[in-house]
Amino acid sequence: MKIEIWSDVMCPFCYIGKRRFEKSLENSPIKDKLEIEWKSFQLNPYLETDTSISIDEYLAQHKGMPLAQAQALNAQVTQMAAQEGLVYNFDKSVVANSFKAHVLTHFAKKFRKQDEVEELLFQSYFTEGKNIDDIGVLKDIATQLGLDAEAYEKAVQERSLDDEVKMDLHEARQIGVQGVPFFVYDRKYAVSGAQQLELFVQTLEKAYSEWQPEANSIQIQDTSDGPSCGPDGCD
Template identity: 55%
Template sequence: MKVEIWSDVMCPFCYIGKRRFEKALAGFEHKDEIEIEWKSFQLNPDLKTNPDININQYLADIKGFSVDHAAQLNNHVTQMAANEGLTYNFDKAIVANSFNAHRMAHLAKQRGLGDAAEEALFKAYFTEGRNIDDIETLTELGMGLGLPPEELKQTLASDRYADDVKHDIAEAQYLGVRGVPFFVLNRKYAVSGAQELPVFNDTLTKAFTDWQLENPKPTFDTTEGPWCGPDSDC
């Protein structure tokens, strides 16, 4: 069963939601039958990367409230993240447009490394205070995932996967996604936001039950004969 996750690298609740979903999946009986696909979303596509601006000031500017209030909100989110075993360092976070990061993630997805790319990008932004719009930074992160260096450099130096990012965003708009994280399970159920563990547990169970009914395992009327098996003698 497929689970599609729309997310933005600079969304603090997306990293928290990732951890909570992972915890739910780890305890799910049929976790080996779940396929996860990460999809791009941009909270602020017009954002100009600016390493000189404080993240609290940026939040205050776009939301229209004081810097102190922005700092209080970020402190609250930092505690939420800590409860999930994550370390947020908003004092080091660099305000950056996430479009190039999403392009790198799409390259990683083609290599079966989509989840690893999301993890690396989240950690780079929220924990390490790295510029996720910087080509050298993205190249280093991609190489750390095992992506071929030349393909990685060529991708980041071009507009490759730009259409894929835009397609994900357009698809989210079509589906009525208003914010992230947004989890779609079997194209029938959705979880919006970094919900608590029971919500993910219940939704996984309901979605998988439906998926099993829609995709029953084949049964055969078998005529037996001499055979060999992996755990038996021939």
């Protein structure tokens, strides 16, 4: 059964959602029968990488709020992440456009290493404070996973995978994705946001029990939205 995950590297709730989703699979007897595919979503496709300002300053500017309020919001998210065993260092994070990172995800897809790339991208951005728009940083991630870094760089230069990224973005609009993370189970049920573990487990069990390989429409799971990020910011 296929599970698709729309996500953006710079979305703090996407990393948290990834952990909760992974925990929902840990003791599942069907985890080996699942195909996981990461899909691209950009919270701000027009964002220009700027290493001169902090994430707190960017959030304050983007949301039109005082800097102190932005710092408090990021502190709350940091605490939420810590509950999932994640370390967020927003004081190090670089304001960066995520398109090249999404290209790397699609490059890794061809070698069945999408999940590993996503993990290292999140870690690089939120924990290590690396610039995920820097080709050198992205090539290092590719190398760590045994991928051909030069071939990835060539794909960036020739824009050979751009259409695949854009197709994900288009598909997100078509199915009504308003924010990420957004998990789609068998094109039938969806979980929006970094929901609690129990909902991930319930949705997995329900979708698998009704699994029909020919299913091709999405029916959103009737549930309240969890913490997520959208074009207007994170809630």
